[in-house]
Amino acid sequence: MMGNIILTNVLTEAVKNADFIFEAAVDDIEVKRSILDRISHMSRHDTVIASNTILLDVNDLARYAEYPERVIGLRFLYPVYCIPEVELTTTDCTAPYAVEKVKMLLSEIGKTLLNRSGSPLVLSPLQIEARVIAMRKHIKDTRRRALTFGETSDAKGDNYDLRHSIINLR
Secondary structure (H helix, E strand, C coil): CCCCCCCCCCHHHHHCCCCEEEECCCCCHHHHHHHHHHHHHHCCCCCEEEECCCCCCHHHHHCCCCCHHHEEEEEECCCCCCCCEEEEECCCCCCHHHHHHHHHHHHHCCCEEEECCCCCCCCCHHHHHHHHHHHHHHHHHHHHHHHHHCCCECCCCCECCHHHCCCCCC
8 A cells, every 4th residue: 555655836736646535734724625625626436545634524525525425534643753543534425445444554554543432532742741751662672672583573464664763762
């Protein structure tokens, strides 16, 4: 599923052949409605469109999209680099293929889906710190294994180039 990332300042070029679009505009209903309306008409009918929102009803947003069954809510928890969970909110009409596409994509980048029902997940400072500590330990252990055994993958067997880790382990 992972492919090329294309940089362009022309919206049509950016979305016309996309498999997945992640909209992360400010949580303003009019801004998001305008964006979803535009990108849903410019993209393929099977392109999954995810909206990052904590405040807005994703069902309301989906009403403004062509083929609303492909719209979902998707929220990466902060700090993104060490929190593996990503919150998924389906709409009343989200198609199973949309959820499966998102699951595959998130799995490829080492994230775990949490289905949201009710209020949004907000981690406490202690929960965030516990996840930061766990991620740091995981990276240190992975680096130690790589140096000891010459491995270049993490415990799950995913390809992972240890030279490109962006987490400060101090």
